[in-house]
Amino acid sequence: MSRLTRTLLLASSLASGAAAQNGTQGEGLHSLMVAAGKLYFGTAMETNNFDDAAYQAIATNKNEFGMFTPENSQKWEVTEPTQNDFSFTQADSIAERVLSNGQLFRCHTLTWHSQLPPFVANGTWTPETLTAVLTAHITTVMQHYAGQCYAWDVVNEALNEDGSLRSSPFLTTLGEAYIPLSFTIAAQADPSTKLYYNDFNLETTPPKTAAALSLVRAVQSAGAPIHGVGFQAHLNVGQTPSRADLAAILTSFTALGVEVAYTELDIAHVAPALPADEAGNAQQAEDYAAVVGSCLDVEACVGVTVWQFTDRYSWVPSTFPGKGEACLWTEGYEKKVAYERVVGLLREAAVVEGGGGGAGGGAGDGSGSGNGRWGKWVDFFRGKLEYVMFDAYTPRP
Template structure:
């Protein structure tokens, strides 16, 4: 599907994953439980032997608030765009990995595993591929896979080897590969990928195969045939581009039947879109839908992980393809955590304990730290029984600490006392809803984590 608008090497065996976590967390006026205080979605998933990740694209790596979340919340990254053919082999035999390498390096720097996406897909192909004579195309495919998967050997834990090769009725999509090579091209692609990287898990990836139906039946039969023939397939990716209130009732059953064939399953591109604008009822339904998908994955041991197709509504592909729809992800466009985030958090085993009479809880954590400076995020959550119209967070800066720049709030300081009030757009929080603000700070000392207090308007 469309993508969202290193030095260390990693190998993933089964579901063992690296964990990217927050550097520090603080307390709130209504004290969070230990699970909330030390947990991210990535950490919670890792505790269950899985990953929870996000796709990303190169332009967003220059957005500091975005990368602060990307680098701390998730323990897996998918290269959303720049490992595709048009980027990696724009001219025949001429390869360019510059952009994808940058994303892989980011993941490695943050101890995140990488899913490769994708080696063979009929979209985002350079024009020259369509002009290759039929007798030469299989060799071109093999060479492309060898070069790309070989370049990332040892750095990518999964490869989406072939993407979206079936129509909705279960017939083969008549792509240039199907027309010029025939049915055997998928098996040949998997063989070439195994030769290029013997350790990466090899996946077939598609949309609308989340539940049981004609399309997923066809993929099931292909996988069963491959296993019988000894074709090296290790997993099936369910994209899960879903619609609000329409999570298939057979998701868990579908995951289980693939697992029983002896392959892993991953939720590879999860988003759940709605008609915009958002409202409290839609948010509640979306949270319920995200919870259902996570629970279905957790119910089957061989469902190894879940990836959202980018994490912030501001970087979703949905509005450009489905006019009037969007708000499909777990963070809003201002990087505030939506009810869907908390549904995923709790489904993965996180708990949030707050004091309801307080009406407001705030949690402080350091998301990045360097000599003389740091970046922090504060989550404000409505723990009361009615919607808030505004909120205020206060804490005391330690000696040597200062706030240099802040987003998603309005800062005032008085000596070492810092006060942040909501921005005009994030003061209203439905019951249970949350938002976040972040800041860049400087520090000349040990940079301790402060106690924070929160009050509602």
């Protein structure tokens, strides 16, 4: 796919989201989220879901989802399994499916301690050689997807629960400077995309939250661009912070001039409360509403992505024995009480936003421009379109 085609698809996706701001266009998670003044409601997807017709019927419904993140296909072990041997087949198939359907693509992830190929994890490095490898990887992957990604998770899960930096080949060889270095390389590789730090338990673990705030400041002080912080929000039923507490945490980051998003949301029932009973499902619904509501309460929170929408493909049971039923749909694709609770919350917020009473109000003109919150993004990509129409962009493999 050429870079021009990629830019056209992303611009179309953004325009579709902005146009939906004038009404719900049917009632689903994404259309109502946009009508409430946000950019998207999204989900994770992988290629193993492609042959499931019931799954795809929901996933491709633009009322339900407007943003997709590949669970594993863009991680280093997949995209560069051996040094300088790049493979994009899996992630390309997701990107084409998503963008051709007029939905947005969120890219994940570049510098991470986990799911590294052996040549990185087990290599013997000097600062010079590892910097060269990191630069080549980030540059090649990001330039391959230039014009496709709303945002990239540039650095993922760099912090331990006590706030210290997590051990990795990058920390061992380059020290903490690997973090701003990654953002600097990423900005040079694709200046048009948002650059995020992404981590889990920022919602529940104060030392880690404080360290993440310091990490953002350190990247900024180093002169590297950082545009957002992703809150993974892998939470447990009955142990989810309140809407007000979550909003306060988000605001502590947006005060630094970055946007925020929930990037991997799921809320698991924990044994012995499995299978969940009526009370457990009601609590899960309130917990989901607290998370989504906190994003609504913070102007610079741009959206929510669930880490799979159905229990059929949830990573939770296999990774965390004794936990499960964490998603908004059952294994049989029935909507849970939590889904209905979130839709009700968003419906109320959309009415307020449509009446001009919500934060960040303002309507577009239906073409994707105007004074709406996301009009500036559509205008940006429209300008980008006008540029590429008159410039020689060569196709990329």
